[in-house]
Amino acid sequence: MTTQPPPSVLLGLALMAAAMLLVPTIDGIAKALSAAHSPLYISWARYAFSCVFVLPWAIGRRGRHFLPREQLPAHALRTFFAAASMCCFFAAIAFSPLADVTSAYFVGPILAAVLSVALLGEAMTLRKLAALTFGFLGAIIVVNPAGGLNAGLLLGVAAGALFALYIVATRKASRASDPVSTLAFQCLFGSAILAPLAAWNWSLPTGQELGLLLLMGAISATCHFMTISAFRHAEASVLAPLSYLELLGSVIVGYLAFGDLPGARIGAGAALIVAGGLILVQRRSNAKAASAIH
Numbered sequence: 001m002t003t004q005p006p007p008s009v010l011l012g013l014a015l016m017a018a019a020m021l022l023v024p025t026i027d028g029i030a031k032a033l034s035a036a037h038s039p040l041y042i043s044w045a046r047y048a049f050s051c052v053f054v055l056p057w058a059i060g061r062r063g064r065h066f067l068p069r070e071q072l073p074a075h076a077l078r079t080f081f082a083a084a085s086m087c088c089f090f091a092a093i094a095f096s097p098l099a100d101v102t103s104a105y106f107v108g109p110i111l112a113a114v115l116s117v118a119l120l121g122e123a124m125t126l127r128k129l130a131a132l133t134f135g136f137l138g139a140i141i142v143v144n145p146a147g148g149l150n151a152g153l154l155l156g157v158a159a160g161a162l163f164a165l166y167i168v169a170t171r172k173a174s175r176a177s178d179p180v181s182t183l184a185f186q187c188l189f190g191s192a193i194l195a196p197l198a199a200w201n202w203s204l205p206t207g208q209e210l211g212l213l214l215l216m217g218a219i220s221a222t223c224h225f226m227t228i229s230a231f232r233h234a235e236a237s238v239l240a241p242l243s244y245l246e247l248l249g250s251v252i253v254g255y256l257a258f259g260d261l262p263g264a265r266i267g268a269g270a271a272l273i274v275a276g277g278l279i280l281v282q283r284r285s286n287a288k289a290a291s292a293i294h
Contacts, residue, residue, distance in 0.1 A: 012233030049217025096152025
């Protein structure tokens, strides 16, 4: 007899699914803006306009101590990798369809599992090797070097690799940090380090584009809030598979906004990458179950 998940877990699943389906709308806005603005400027704007929504929430919760007070170098490092990953991703979608780039980007979690062996001393297992193999083959199929290298897809893989470093840096940072304070630091520090690049590539947005930038910041903040709330209601091993809904969202946004649909090759490569990621998720789920039983 199947046991129904508690209502709290169902709420966490719903929040995570909604956030992952909503994230590609941010990327769709960035892709639309890339016709008139530099990806570096758009990356800065995402952080800067997120501050408009994140900081009042963080200050309301934490008062004047709304920023993390410990492990600041670690927080700075992880934010640097997140910002660099975003810049590569936004540059990639200016060249290539959204779903194609997102497929390449999802090698990140698999690379993070392998990098954790070298950088964090975690054990190399058969599951990690299998995940790496699936992810590598999937990335090769997506990028398709035999058919001529595509700058957008290569940048998508680079964004995934930088995201992997972000994941490793996050694991290395203190886990005791309040997630709202961490998010506020990331928005502030991210906008600060990208400000010189934005100034160098400055372009004045029209009234309509300014509205899109505000919308991008609002959606970004909303997705972060929903994700933080989701992890309060359900375990990471339960929520992790839902991150791949972002691929589905990218297909929907890419088709509705730009008329793009991924071809069979991209679909096959994405399937291998997702399979590799789910192998890692299953490993974590089994570990959680074993610890609960014993």
